[in-house]
Amino acid sequence: MVSHSLALPMICFTTLWGLVGVVAPFLVPKGPNRGVIVTSLILTAVCCYLFWLVAILAQANPLFGPQLKNETIWYLLYFWE
Amino acid sequence: MVFRSEEMCLAQLFLQSGSEYDCISELGELGLVEFRDLNPSVSSFQRRFVSEIKRCEEMERILGYLLREIQKTRIAVPDEDESPLAPPPRQVLEIMEQLQRLEMELSEVARNKEKLQRNLLELTEYTHMLKITRTFIHSRSRHEALGPQYEEFPTMETDSVTGCTGMQRLGAKLGFVSGLIQRVKVEAFERMLWRVCKGYTILSYAEVDENLTDLDTGEISKSVVFLISFWGDQIGLKVQKICDCYHCHLYPHPENDEERADVLDSLRTRIQDLNNVLHRTEEYLRQVLQKASESAYSWVVQVKKMKAIYHILNLCSFDVTNKCLIAEVWCPVSDLANLRGALEEGARKGDATVPSFVNRIPSTDTPPTLLRTNKFTSGFQSIVEAYGVGDYREVSPAPYTIITFPFLFAVMFGDLGHGIVMSLFALWMVLTEKQQKKKRSSNEIWETFFSGRYIILMMGIFSIYTGLIYNDCFSKSLNIFGSAWSVKAMFTNQQWTNKTLQTNSLLTLDPNVSGVFTGPYPFGIDPIWNLAVNRLSFLNSYKMKMSVVIGVIHMSFGVVLSVFNHLHFRQKFNVYLLFLPELLFLLCLFGYLVFMILYKWLAFGARDSSQAPSILIHFINMFVMQGKDLAPLFPGQTGLQIFLIVIAMLSVPVMLLGKPLYLYWLYRGGKGLRRRRGYERVRRVSEDDTSAAPSYEDEDEEEGLDETPGREPLPKEFDFGDVLLYQSIHTIEFCLGCISNTASYLRLWALSLAHAQLSEVLWGMVMRLGLRITTRVGVVFLVPVFGLFAALTVSILLVMEGLSAFLHALRLHWVEFQNKFYHGTGVKFLPFDFSLLPSVFEQDGLL
Numbered sequence: 001m002v003s004h005s006l007a008l009p010m011i012c013f014t015t016l017w018g019l020v021g022v023v024a025p026f027l028v029p030k031g032p033n034r035g036v037i038v039t040s041l042i043l044t045a046v047c048c049y050l051f052w053l054v055a056i057l058a059q060a061n062p063l064f065g066p067q068l069k070n071e072t073i074w075y076l077l078y079f080w081e
Numbered sequence: 082m083v084f085r086s087e088e089m090c091l092a093q094l095f096l097q098s099g100s101e102y103d104c105i106s107e108l109g110e111l112g113l114v115e116f117r118d119l120n121p122s123v124s125s126f127q128r129r130f131v132s133e134i135k136r137c138e139e140m141e142r143i144l145g146y147l148l149r150e151i152q153k154t155r156i157a158v159p160d161e162d163e164s165p166l167a168p169p170p171r172q173v174l175e176i177m178e179q180l181q182r183l184e185m186e187l188s189e190v191a192r193n194k195e196k197l198q199r200n201l202l203e204l205t206e207y208t209h210m211l212k213i214t215r216t217f218i219h220s221r222s223r224h225e226a227l228g229p230q231y232e233e234f235p236t237m238e239t240d241s242v243t244g245c246t247g248m249q250r251l252g253a254k255l256g257f258v259s260g261l262i263q264r265v266k267v268e269a270f271e272r273m274l275w276r277v278c279k280g281y282t283i284l285s286y287a288e289v290d291e292n293l294t295d296l297d298t299g300e301i302s303k304s305v306v307f308l309i310s311f312w313g314d315q316i317g318l319k320v321q322k323i324c325d326c327y328h329c330h331l332y333p334h335p336e337n338d339e340e341r342a343d344v345l346d347s348l349r350t351r352i353q354d355l356n357n358v359l360h361r362t363e364e365y366l367r368q369v370l371q372k373a374s375e376s377a378y379s380w381v382v383q384v385k386k387m388k389a390i391y392h393i394l395n396l397c398s399f400d401v402t403n404k405c406l407i408a409e410v411w412c413p414v415s416d417l418a419n420l421r422g423a424l425e426e427g428a429r430k431g432d433a434t435v436p437s438f439v440n441r442i443p444s445t446d447t448p449p450t451l452l453r454t455n456k457f458t459s460g461f462q463s464i465v466e467a468y469g470v471g472d473y474r475e476v477s478p479a480p481y482t483i484i485t486f487p488f489l490f491a492v493m494f495g496d497l498g499h500g501i502v503m504s505l506f507a508l509w510m511v512l513t514e515k516q517q518k519k520k521r522s523s524n525e526i527w528e529t530f531f532s533g534r535y536i537i538l539m540m541g542i543f544s545i546y547t548g549l550i551y552n553d554c555f556s557k558s559l560n561i562f563g564s565a566w567s568v569k570a571m572f573t574n575q576q577w578t579n580k581t582l583q584t585n586s587l588l589t590l591d592p593n594v595s596g597v598f599t600g601p602y603p604f605g606i607d608p609i610w611n612l613a614v615n616r617l618s619f620l621n622s623y624k625m626k627m628s629v630v631i632g633v634i635h636m637s638f639g640v641v642l643s644v645f646n647h648l649h650f651r652q653k654f655n656v657y658l659l660f661l662p663e664l665l666f667l668l669c670l671f672g673y674l675v676f677m678i679l680y681k682w683l684a685f686g687a688r689d690s691s692q693a694p695s696i697l698i699h700f701i702n703m704f705v706m707q708g709k710d711l712a713p714l715f716p717g718q719t720g721l722q723i724f725l726i727v728i729a730m731l732s733v734p735v736m737l738l739g740k741p742l743y744l745y746w747l748y749r750g751g752k753g754l755r756r757r758r759g760y761e762r763v764r765r766v767s768e769d770d771t772s773a774a775p776s777y778e779d780e781d782e783e784e785g786l787d788e789t790p791g792r793e794p795l796p797k798e799f800d801f802g803d804v805l806l807y808q809s810i811h812t813i814e815f816c817l818g819c820i821s822n823t824a825s826y827l828r829l830w831a832l833s834l835a836h837a838q839l840s841e842v843l844w845g846m847v848m849r850l851g852l853r854i855t856t857r858v859g860v861v862f863l864v865p866v867f868g869l870f871a872a873l874t875v876s877i878l879l880v881m882e883g884l885s886a887f888l889h890a891l892r893l894h895w896v897e898f899q900n901k902f903y904h905g906t907g908v909k910f911l912p913f914d915f916s917l918l919p920s921v922f923e924q925d926g927l928l
Contacts, residue, residue, distance in 0.1 A: 004565050004600035012603075035084065036458065036480050043484035048546060051492070052604070054630055055550050057679065058623040059565075059601040061686030063693055065590030066566060066613030070582045076568045076612075 006060055013052055021045025085474050085649070087413045089448035089910070093440040094408040094424065096397070100431025101406045105390045105913075106167045107427040112914025113420055114410035115449060119398040128395040136177065137388040141921065143180040144381055148922055150187055151374050154367055158374050160519075164915070165379045167386035176380060183373055190366050197362065201355045202293060206261050206304070207332045208348050209289045211341055213306040214259050214334065217285045255312045258320050260331035264288065264303035270327050274309070277319050282311040308334070385920050393913060405437075411448055411910065417441070447473050451910035458483065460536045468895045469905025476645045478894070478903055485635065485898075486890055487536070491543035492631065493832035493886040496840060497554035499878055500544030507538035521923075540887075550605040551833070555874075556840035558611035562602060566609045570596030587614060592687035617834075624830040626678045632826025632897070633671045636819075639901030640664050646902060658739035662732035663815060663901075669729040671823055673722075674700055680714060737812045741805045748799040814900075822897040828889050836882050843873055 022045075025038040068076070092114075096104050108114060120128065151158060168176065262270055267286060274282050286307035294301050307329075309320055324331055335341040397408040412420055421439055428436045450471050454462045458479065464486070465471075465479045494500070510517065511534050522528065530537070552558040571577045574594050581588065592598040602608075606623075610616045640663050647655040677696050685693040694714055702711065703722045713719065851859070851866030899905070911917075 004562070004603055006601055009601075009603035033455070036483070039480050040484050043481060043488075047484060047488045050631070050634070051488075051547065051550055051627075054627045055605055055623070056601050056603070057682045058626065059607060060682060061684075062592050062598060062619075063685065063687060063690040064615075064618075065592045065597065066609050066619070067587055067589040067615040068568075068609075068613055070586055070588065072612050073568050073577075073582060073588060076609075077572070080564065080568070 006056070009056060013049065017045040017049035017052075021049070083452065083477075084480060084645075085476050086450040086452050086471060086907075087415065088474070089411050089451065090414050090417070090441050091444040091446070091448070092410050092412045092417070092420070093442055094410060094437065095400075095403070095440065096406040096408060096424075096437045097428065097431075097433045097435050098404050098406070100428045100433035100437060101394060101397075102167075102170060102390060103431035104424050104427030104437050105393050106386065107423045107430070108420075109386065109389060109393075109913055109915045110166070111419065111423055112912045112916065113416050113423065114412045115910055115912050116393050116396050117409040117411070118396045119407070119409055120396065125395075129399065130391045130394050133391045134388060134395075136173070137384055137391065140177055140180055140380075140384045141388070143184045144377070144384060145922065147180070147183060147187070147370075147373055148377060148381075150191075151370050151377065154370055156367070156370055156374050158377050161378055164382045166383075167390055167915075168383050173387065176383065180380070183369075186369060187366075190362065190369070194359070194362050194366065197355060197359045201352065201359065203330070204348055204352050204355065205291075205293065206330055208345065208352065209291070209304075210259055210261060210306045210332050211335070211345050211348070213287050213289070214308045215338075215341060216287070217308050255310060256314075256317050257334040258309040258311070258317070258324060258331060259307065259334040260324065260329045261289070261304045261306055262286075262324075262327055262329040264305050266327050267305050267307075270307075270323070270329075273323055273327075274320070277323060278311065278316050281313065281316050282309050282320060284309050381920060381922055385918060386915050389913075389915065389918055412439075413451055413910075447907070449473070449910040450907040452477055452479065457535050460533050461486065463532075464536070464891060465894075466909070468899065469903075470907045470909045472904045472907040474649065475904060475907075476642055476649075476902065478642070478899055481638075481642075482894060483539070486894055487539035487543040489631075489635075489829065489890040489893055490540045490886050491547040492627075492829045493889060494540070494544045494836060494882065495547035495551040495553060495833050496556075496836065496878075497545055497548030497559070499555070499840075499874070500541050500546075500548045502541075502875075502879060503544060503883065504538060504541030507534050507541050510534040511538060540883075551837070552606040552608055552611070553837055553840070556837065556844045558606075558608040560608040562604065564607050564609045565599050565602050566590055566607060567597055567599065570594060589615070593690075598687070620837075621830070621834070624833060625827060626682075628826045628829040629671075629823060630675050630678060631829065632823050633667070633675050635826070635893075635898055636822060636901060637664070637667060637672070639898045640667060643902035654743055655740070658735065658743060662736040662739070665732045666729050666736070666816065667819055669725040669732075671819065673703075673725050674823075677714060684715070733812065733816060736815065737809055738805075741801060741808050744799070744804060745801050818900065825897055826893065828893070832882075832886055832889055836878070836886070839882065840878060843870065843878065847873065 021042050024041050028034055028037050028041070094104075125131070148158070271284055271286075274284055284307055286305045289304045289306055292301045293304055311317060311320055335344055393408075394406065397406040400407050410420075417439065424437045424439060450473055452462060452471070461482045462479045465477070465482055471477050491500070510531055514531075514534065517531055548554060549559075568590065571588075571590060571594060574596065576591065576594055577588065590597050606620070610619055613619075640660065643663075644656060644660050647653065647660060674696070677699065681693065681696055692712065694712065699711065699714060699718075703726065706723065706726070847866060847870045851863040851870075853859075854862055
């Protein structure tokens with residue numbers, strides 16, 4: 001199957017949400033809503049990054065594998081690989 | 082929206098007698114200030130402007146009648162975009178006159194119309210009666226037998242047409258009574274006639290084809306034409322009485338056919354004439370109403386504004402010496418300049434010689450809370466306020482709720498497909514909002530959904546994101562990056578053979594075998610779990626831990642927000658005596674739990690999966706300080722745990738006793754009573770001498786220095802017992818609440834599990850049945866199956882689950898998040914604004 005690394009997604013998403021949460025607030029134009037928009041950006045970045053991080057860390061070192069039906073295994077053998 | 086409510090001040094308005102109406106009108110248009118009642122002891126009948134209000138109500142009554150008439154004739158009342166201003170007092174009399182004239186005219190025309198209609202009804206009934214009795218007479222002469230019921234004196238019937246010579250021989254005169262009676266009463270009528278007249282009458286009747294409207298009740302009922310033939314005067318009187326009793330409409334019966342034909346002709350012409358007149362009357366009425374409807378809307382608005390202004394004027398107090406009205410208002414400090422401008426404008430409109438002015442006065446009352454919102458933030462502000470309006474100048478949770486509420490909803494709802502449908506629905510509402518606002522539907526459920534359109538849009542967008550992470554789209558997974566689990570590796574490493582596949586129906590992939598697991602799926606949950614039988618074992622563990630992590634972080638955020646309150650209200654001691662022990666307690670216990678979760682994820686893998694410890698057992702053992710038999714998670718664990726427990730235990734008495742003891746020490750002397758604690762009074766020296774202003778009572782202090790802001794910091798007495806009691810309740814609530822609130826966040830797991838399972842069941846039980854049929858008929862069959870699938874998805878998964886997740890996310894905010902820092906016992910600022918006042922007619926649906 002496809003081999004995934006932990007490092008590459010970690011770097012990608014950290015920079016992505018870092019841009020949203022740290023850099024974008026400086027780019028918001030001045031106006032009456034600036035405070036709300038900056039707060040929203042930071043909170044969005046924190047929430048989404050945290051959610052993605054929990055998902056990937058939970059799968060990084062699995063303690064057990066998926067239990068499949070034999071028909072499913074046949075199918076995967078021929079169609080996914 | 083700001084992070085805390087705006088600064089308010091109490092101001093006095095001195096309104097000159099000539100221009101007070103215009104000033105208040107100007108203020109009503111702008112909606113800047115909230116008026117206070119300066120005459121609370123005066124009943125509403127004794128106030129100054131009672132007669133003006135009575136006049137306004139009279140005008141409203143006439144307008145109500147007018148609108149009802151307009152609605153009856155189904156003329157549309159045109160809306161105007163700009164609402165007209167309140168009319169000056171001189172114009173009021175004009176409007177009043179116009180309305181009264183209209184009312185008189187309308188009632189007269191209505192009366193005439195009714196008379197004409199009654200007349201018409203009578204004539205129509207007479208016509209029917211003549212036509213039908215004609216058939217009776219003629220049918221009788223043609224057919225001997227009419228039926229057994231009327232077969233009393235057959236020979237007599239044949240004679241009746243010819244002048245009843247046989248009757249005259251008997252010395253009795255044959256008489257006829259004819260008329261109409263309601264269909265429902267006919268049988269009873271007949272029976273009564275039979276019993277009373279003992280068979281000396283003959284009744285024949287037939288139904289009228291046309292449905293006639295009974296003018297008294299307005300019902301359309303079937304009527305029956307009857308003809309009673311009798312002889313004898315006594316019987317005649319009895320018959321008359323019975324007919325009266327049954328409310329029959331009696332009409333004279335013609336003697337012979339020629340007379341009948343004459344009467345019919347004259348009736349016909351009269352009916353035609355009447356119809357013409359009626360038609361023209363209706364046209365005239367319509368014209369009058371059409372003309373009135375053009376200005377109806379502006380009249381309604383003007384009267385509403387006038388009434389509101391007089392109500393406000395009743396709240397002011399009259400100063401005899403200065404001949405002006407004094408009003409007291411709460412005004413945001415930032416709007417004081419606008420207020421002055423409005424008063425100047427009003428004075429200019431009212432042609433006053435002396436201008437009205439504003440005077441800011443100090444006050445010890447707690448001002449109302451004002452948080453300015455725009456159309457996007459108002460939805461989130463309203464769901465925070467549904468719990469409680471914030472105290473004056475305390476931190477508002479609303480700006481954070483804009484993101485955290487949709488996020489927590491999405492964690493519970495997490496489905497890509499459902500999220501897309503929800504977002505599209507919300508997007509449609511947002512893009513068509515101008516038209517929807519004009520429609521102003523009376524359906525409350527739709528209004529609720531429409532006013533929350535931005536909330537639903539945010540919830541939908543976040544649901545798309547969490548749906549992608551959960552890898553759940555209508556209960557199916559997307560395989561974007563390629564799964565990390567390889568089945569082939571199990572074969573190449575000689576773990577499985579073809580024979581193993583044939584003999585075992587279920588096989589588990591082993592991550593210990595090299596090549597089977599090649600790294601975590603980069604975005605979300607691996608798609609292979611959707612095909613796995615033990616899917617829930619993995620997902621439950623993942624979601625439960627995720628819920629605890631999110632919960633602890635959310636609660637810590639709430640505790641941190643309380644620091645801003647303590648600093649703003651100059652209660653720095655609270656930071657050390659309240660915030661610090663709270664945060665330490667929370668983080669030492671539950672922060673450590675989060676740490677253990679993360680550590681276990683990172684440190685334990687497939688190799689040592691048999692020795693992977695249960696976090697829950699370790700956590701419980703930490704509290705009871707046992708567990709020497711268990712293998713530690715990491716070296717030094719016992720030492721660290723004891724340290725954390727000790728800190729947490731120490732922070733409880735600090736929370737419990739620290740603040741009361743400190744306040745007691747301060748009260749007793751300490752470093753001198755620092756008057757800068759609590760909320761600072763507005764101590765601005767006003768322009769005028771405030772001796773003319775009415776004095777305010779200082780609010781009584783039951784406790785000493787308590788936490789609620791805005792109160793006087795000078796205590797008359799300091800009740801140690803009260804403060805200690807309050808603080809102990811707070812400590813118990815916080816400590817026990819930490820545990821229960823953390824567990825409460827597990828609803829994030831529970832609801833997302835329920836949603837996923839419902840979605841799977843719906844797919845499996847409904848859609849799959851349609852897709853499994855392989856014949857051509859299957860295509861046709863798929864259409865209703867998909868319809869059912871779509872209907873059930875929308876009703877169960879979107880509406881029901883959506884409402885459920887909405888409610889639980891709301892509860893998490895209101896209880897678990899807000900009880901860490903928010904009081905919510907304030908009063909909302911309600912400005913005097915014409916646009917906020919509902920019109921009586923709109924509520925009745927007349928406008």
